Amino acid sequence: xxxxGAAADPAADDDPAADDxxxxxxxxxxxxxxAVADAHRREWAFVLAATARVAGDIDLxxxxxxxxxxxxxxxxxxxxxxxxxAAWLTTAARRRAIDAHRRGRTLRSKLPLLIEPDSQPEAPAxxxxxxxxxxxxDRLRLVFTCCHPALAREAQVALTLRLVCGLTTxxxxxxxxxxxPTMAARVTRAKxxxxxxxxxxxxxAAAELPDRLDAVLTVVHLLYTTGHTAPGGDNLVRDDLVERxxxxxRMLQTLMPDEREVRGLLALLLLTDARRAxxxxxxxxxxxxxxxxxxxxxxxxxxxxTALVTGALRGGRPGRFALQAxxxxxxxxxxxxxxxxxxxxxxxxxxLSQVWISPVVAxxxxxxxxxxxxxxxxxxxxxxxxxxxxxxxxxxxxxAKADLLRQLGRxxxxxxxxxxxLTLTSNETERDFLAGRLAEVSRPAGNSGGxxxxx
Amino acid sequence: xxxxxxxxxxxxSGYATASPEEWQAGMEGHGRFAQQVExxxxxxxxxxxxxxTSTATSVRADVVTDGPFAETKEALGGFYLVxxxxxxxxxxxxxxxxxxxxxxxxxxxMDMPSR
Numbered sequence: 001x002x003x004x005g006a007a008a009d010p011a012a013d014d015d016p017a018a019d020d021x022x023x024x025x026x027x028x029x030x031x032x033x034x035a036v037a038d039a040h041r042r043e044w045a046f047v048l049a050a051t052a053r054v055a056g057d058i059d060l061x062x063x064x065x066x067x068x069x070x071x072x073x074x075x076x077x078x079x080x081x082x083x084x085x086a087a088w089l090t091t092a093a094r095r096r097a098i099d100a101h102r103r104g105r106t107l108r109s110k111l112p113l114l115i116e117p118d119s120q121p122e123a124p125a126x127x128x129x130x131x132x133x134x135x136x137x138d139r140l141r142l143v144f145t146c147c148h149p150a151l152a153r154e155a156q157v158a159l160t161l162r163l164v165c166g167l168t169t170x171x172x173x174x175x176x177x178x179x180x181p182t183m184a185a186r187v188t189r190a191k192x193x194x195x196x197x198x199x200x201x202x203x204x205a206a207a208e209l210p211d212r213l214d215a216v217l218t219v220v221h222l223l224y225t226t227g228h229t230a231p232g233g234d235n236l237v238r239d240d241l242v243e244r245x246x247x248x249x250r251m252l253q254t255l256m257p258d259e260r261e262v263r264g265l266l267a268l269l270l271l272t273d274a275r276r277a278x279x280x281x282x283x284x285x286x287x288x289x290x291x292x293x294x295x296x297x298x299x300x301x302x303x304x305x306t307a308l309v310t311g312a313l314r315g316g317r318p319g320r321f322a323l324q325a326x327x328x329x330x331x332x333x334x335x336x337x338x339x340x341x342x343x344x345x346x347x348x349x350x351x352l353s354q355v356w357i358s359p360v361v362a363x364x365x366x367x368x369x370x371x372x373x374x375x376x377x378x379x380x381x382x383x384x385x386x387x388x389x390x391x392x393x394x395x396x397x398x399x400a401k402a403d404l405l406r407q408l409g410r411x412x413x414x415x416x417x418x419x420x421x422l423t424l425t426s427n428e429t430e431r432d433f434l435a436g437r438l439a440e441v442s443r444p445a446g447n448s449g450g451x452x453x454x455x
Numbered sequence: 456x457x458x459x460x461x462x463x464x465x466x467x468s469g470y471a472t473a474s475p476e477e478w479q480a481g482m483e484g485h486g487r488f489a490q491q492v493e494x495x496x497x498x499x500x501x502x503x504x505x506x507x508t509s510t511a512t513s514v515r516a517d518v519v520t521d522g523p524f525a526e527t528k529e530a531l532g533g534f535y536l537v538x539x540x541x542x543x544x545x546x547x548x549x550x551x552x553x554x555x556x557x558x559x560x561x562x563x564x565m566d567m568p569s570r
Contacts (some may be wrong), residue, residue, distance in 0.1 A: 039468050041518040114541050150542055150546070196563050197542045197561075198540075198542050198563065199541070199542045199543075200541040200542070200543060204543070208543070352462075368520045374472075
């Protein structure tokens with residue numbers, strides 16, 4: 001992982017003799033702009049996290065890191081790309097933060113960050129970073145701060161994209177279909193709360209870790225699902241959000257290799273994403289799992305995900321992400337929808353509903369139950385869910401119910417459920433799918449319309 | 456250290472219908488809480504029980520109205536002003552605070568520049 005070694009000296013800016021710091025024969029040297037873009041994607045979190053500790057203020061740290069990236073474009077064009085771009089950028093950003101403190105900007109610091117005194121001995125503001133400084137990897141502090149439970153979920157998500165992934169407010173606003181001023185206000189409010197309520201910049205203690213980690217994993221998963229099924233608009237998948245989520249899961253896996261749920265989350269994302277190319281047809285129509293061309297699934301992602309699941313399930317009671325990943329792995333390994341190991345999937349859902357009490361899990365379990373024991377069993381389970389009311393307004397409940405009714409040939413009831421599902425989704429691809437099914441069950445019943453008949 | 460206000464929000468009818476034994480248990484709970492805060496390394500600066508919301512008056516944009524701010528079943532029933540290292544420490548303390556008929560709210564106390 002980059003950034004842990006000795007820092008190249010960005011003061012080499014003014015010193016042509018620093019040429020030996022450049023990775024002379026690296027092809028990236030030919031394209032400093034690409035190297036900066038690459039470092040922005042890969043190293044933003046590392047650089048910001050390490051700079052925040054010195055800056056002691058979130059906004060100042062962000063500003064210094066932005067400046068460092070701008071400076072890098074110029075310096076790398078003239079001197080070549082350094083061997084360790086993260087270290088170069090961190091030293092440059094930290095130097096700017098220290099300069100800002102020298103100029104007395106600390107007094108006007110708007111968003112002071114509570115840095116724990118227990119952190120490793122650290123060059124206090126005002127001291128020059130040394131060339132052989134080992135830069136601590138503070139990315140986990142940054143992630144846990146962004147996903148602190150005292151922040152609203154939507155604020156956690158926005159802050160993670162902004163501070164950990166380095167997205168602009170405008171990019172985050174687009175991803176969540178809100179206006180830029182709305183998103184800017186959300187980010188500012190969250191930063192102010194971190195500062196005013198004194199949310200500490202630290203990795204939680206072992207006792208709180210499971211709960212706090214769950215919040216982090218939930219945010220990453222939410223990013224993935226938002227990208228995977230965009231809540232509105234006509235693209236089913238927003239690739240960038242999906243890739244950011246997988247990137248975050250990989251980062252967490254690198255930083256916390258022993259956490260089984262982190263492994264479970266990464267596995268779940270990889271196994272779900274392996275099907276990305278087959279989720280819609282050429283015309284953009286949503287394809288169900290049973291309609292997807294399994295030969296087009298990404299085998300490499302499936303193999304990696306499956307290997308991770310095995311590790312995530314071992315060593316005690318598996319968590320919710322490990323169990324969901326195990327379910328996804330069974331789907332990925334099945335030769336066809338019908339030949340899926342439904343009884344095993346049903347058992348995994350039973351386990352999942354014990355560790356994670358959620359009506360959405362109960363709905364998915366009902367679908368697995370229908371596959372394992374027939375549509376009537378599934379329909380009865382869905383009926384219970386309708387009565388308890390927790391899923392009122394959740395579009396996949398009427399959609400799942402409609403599908404089971406359709407399979408049973410109860411066309412009028414199916415049509416009513418499809419209509420209800422249609423009122424609940426604004427995703428065009430999903431709407432097209434539901435409208436198609438509605439038209440199908442609304443056609444006058446022909447000879448093929450008997451129970452279980454598929455047109 | 457920073458100061459936090461722990462606000463106790465509870466369903467008042469719980470206390471209105473509580474037996475003397477339940478009242479006693481409630482008082483003991485708060486006595487225990489005070490002790491636990493010390494053990495946690497926090498400090499209770501002040502704490503009071505409040506009269507029920509039937510005695511409350513709200514002011515919204517200069518308009519004075521009868522009753523509490525929140526339109527929920529829970530009402531502000533008391534508070535502790537505590538000193539804690541950071542929000543996690545304050546939340547740790549808040550989790551110990553008895554509020555059997557509701558919950559508590561933690562508010563950072565504003566640092567006045569005149570200090």
